[in-house]
Amino acid sequence: MSREFSTEFFSALESSIGPDGVDTTPEACARYGSNRLPGGDRQVAGVVMPATTADVAAAVRLAGEHGMTLWPTSTGQNLGLGEFSPVRSGQVVLHLGKRMNRVLDVDERLGFAVVEPGVTFWQLRAELRARGDKLMLSSTSGPPEGSILGNALDRGAGYTPYFDHFGMLCGLEVVLADGSVLHTGDGLLPGAATRFVNKSGFGPLLDGMFSQSNFGIATQAAIWLMPRPPAVVGFAFTFPEDDDLAEIIELVRPLKLSNAVPTLIKVTSDVYAFGTRCTYPFERTGGAIPLPDTVRRELREQHGTGAWTVTGALYGPSAEAVAPAIERIRAVFEGSGRATYHPHDRMLDDPLLRIHLDTFSGEPTDSELGLLNWRPGGGATWFLPATPMIGEVAQRQQELSRRILTEHGFEYVVEFVCGPRAARALHIIPFDRSDPAEVARMNAAYDALVAAHDAAGFPIGRTPVDRQEWAMQRLPQFQDVTSRIKGALDPHGIIAPGKYGIR
Numbered sequence: 427m428s429r430e431f432s433t434e435f436f437s438a439l440e441s442s443i444g445p446d447g448v449d450t451t452p453e454a455c456a457r458y459g460s461n462r463l464p465g466g467d468r469q470v471a472g473v474v475m476p477a478t479t480a481d482v483a484a485a486v487r488l489a490g491e492h493g494m495t496l497w498p499t500s501t502g503q504n505l506g507l508g509e510f511s512p513v514r515s516g517q518v519v520l521h522l523g524k525r526m527n528r529v530l531d532v533d534e535r536l537g538f539a540v541v542e543p544g545v546t547f548w549q550l551r552a553e554l555r556a557r558g559d560k561l562m563l564s565s566t567s568g569p570p571e572g573s574i575l576g577n578a579l580d581r582g583a584g585y586t587p588y589f590d591h592f593g594m595l596c597g598l599e600v601v602l603a604d605g606s607v608l609h610t611g612d613g614l615l616p617g618a619a620t621r622f623v624n625k626s627g628f629g630p631l632l633d634g635m636f637s638q639s640n641f642g643i644a645t646q647a648a649i650w651l652m653p654r655p656p657a658v659v660g661f662a663f664t665f666p667e668d669d670d671l672a673e674i675i676e677l678v679r680p681l682k683l684s685n686a687v688p689t690l691i692k693v694t695s696d697v698y699a700f701g702t703r704c705t706y707p708f709e710r711t712g713g714a715i716p717l718p719d720t721v722r723r724e725l726r727e728q729h730g731t732g733a734w735t736v737t738g739a740l741y742g743p744s745a746e747a748v749a750p751a752i753e754r755i756r757a758v759f760e761g762s763g764r765a766t767y768h769p770h771d772r773m774l775d776d777p778l779l780r781i782h783l784d785t786f787s788g789e790p791t792d793s794e795l796g797l798l799n800w801r802p803g804g805g806a807t808w809f810l811p812a813t814p815m816i817g818e819v820a821q822r823q824q825e826l827s828r829r830i831l832t833e834h835g836f837e838y839v840v841e842f843v844c845g846p847r848a849a850r851a852l853h854i855i856p857f858d859r860s861d862p863a864e865v866a867r868m869n870a871a872y873d874a875l876v877a878a879h880d881a882a883g884f885p886i887g888r889t890p891v892d893r894q895e896w897a898m899q900r901l902p903q904f905q906d907v908t909s910r911i912k913g914a915l916d917p918h919g920i921i922a923p924g925k926y927g928i929r
């Protein structure tokens with residue numbers, strides 16, 4: 427991209443969508459290219475903030491005419507995964523959430539809201555509350571200012587029965603690279619009354635093509651919402667030792683397979699729990715890293731947590747009505763002889779447990795963001811494999827990750843978010859981004875984690891932008907197929923070339 431091309435592009439775009447929609451100041455370019463990843467900030471060519479779907483279509487057409495590339499984001503709260511930053515420098519950030527941020531409809535009978543990219547978890551929560559709290563949001567435990575749509579498109583997830591955020595989208599509106607607008611599912615027929623309620627209509631399901639991809643730019647969709655249960659009653663158990671994980675997973679699986687617990691069940695490691703509330707205790711370790719086990723135990727004591735914390739919630743007409751089911755769950759975990767029970771009321775008062783209760787109740791919370799400050803220097807990245815819900819397999823995965831992270835000077839900061847058959851093994855790795863040696867160790871640790879997990883049969887899923895092209899090279903057939911689709915839909919590579927390795 428030459429400077430001449432970009433100047434012509436931005437002035438043509440200003441004429442088309444108005445000056446409020448374009449920012450090419452050095453401050454904006456720096457801010458939109460910054461992130462927390464070891465791979466470094468990106469050089470951004472400029473920022474475009476469309477107000478309508480027509481503006482997005484105009485931006486795509488003009489980008490094609492001027493040889494520019496667009497990186498769509500909704501609210502850029504992808505913390506530890508890239509924020510607003512594109513995969514490659516030189517791309518123009520399309521900040522959809524800045525001016526396209528309306529809740530277009532809430533249907534309380536059918537349980538959905540139609541949202542633009544800028545609608546945040548907090549915003550939709552407030553909208554639902556204002557309408558009498560009949561519907562419950564599925565929120566992440568991450569930034570409440572994250573976008574419902576952006577999070578879902580990156581296949582983010584929550585913790586209620588509607589945790590599969592992409593799976594809960596229906597009737598996507600997508601701008602394609604030629605500037606045309608596609609409606610997925612039943613929305614393909616103009617005026618379809620079923621647009622936001624039926625995905626499985628005629629022909630191939632196209633929706634999945636627009637998640638973790640660069641095949642189009644989503645400008646609105648419905649998100650399905652569950653009726654808010656009158657009572658949400660949480661339960662928590664702490665377990666004393668790292669090796670209790672195998673037994674925990676064996677206890678959790680039947681509860682999820684039978685749907686005895688409607689929420690996902692979280693199994694949270696000690697540092698993931700207390701790291702939300704404190705920073706790395708260099709004063710106690712004499713500056714040494716990683717955290718010695720003795721200090722880790724002291725911090726567990728101090729924060730009243732265990733090596734693992736297991737949490738979930740039941741829904742029902744009243745707390746009394748679900749009390750017998752809570753007793754049955756207690757019997758399951760306490761039968762192990764290893765678990766200490768913490769009731770709902772304690773969860774309300776204990777900040778480490780309150781995070782979980784909030785996420786099971788559809789309440790956005792910023793309490794987990796303290797994890798980003800565990801190490802000084804502002805770096806954080808996510809490593810996100812899954813694990814089958816088999817105790818000995820999860821235990822093997824724990825041993826693998828713990829060893830690699832420890833060898834590279836990092837802590838094992840992990841939450842298993844358990845469904846019936848698989849758990850998402852959420853590893854967050856906070857690191858000192860101002861220390862080049864620590865950044866180098868971070869990169870080496872990531873390489874080693876991916877290689878070891880690939881060899882053990884645990885491939886990664888959602889991936890930080892600085893690793894997406896690298897991760898795709900492990901999958902040559904997938905790269906070939908997705909590149910051919912890209913070539914058909916976007917032959918000039920206008921939309922986010924390189925995203926998730928799709929060229």
Ligand SMILES: Cc1cc2nc3c(=O)[nH]c(=O)nc-3n(C[C@H](O)[C@H](O)[C@H](O)COP(=O)(O)OP(=O)(O)OC[C@H]3O[C@@H](n4cnc5c(N)ncnc54)[C@H](O)[C@@H]3O)c2cc1C
Pocket residue numbers: 498499500501502503504505506507508509510522543565566567568569571572573574575576577578579580581582583584642643644645794795796797798925
């Ligand atoms: C402590 C902590 C806890 C977290 N917990 C969770 C959690 O529980 N669950 C979870 O899912 N995440 C979690 N996150 C990760 C992340 O912060 C959230 O997922 C956040 O919601 C993503 O940012 P966003 O919603 O602003 O999406 P964006 O950053 O706007 O978008 C995410 C990606 O999707 C693509 N995209 C966005 N909008 C569009 C569009 N309209 N068209 C095409 N492509 C688009 C872009 O490539 C972008 O990079 C957590 C992070 C931290 C630090």
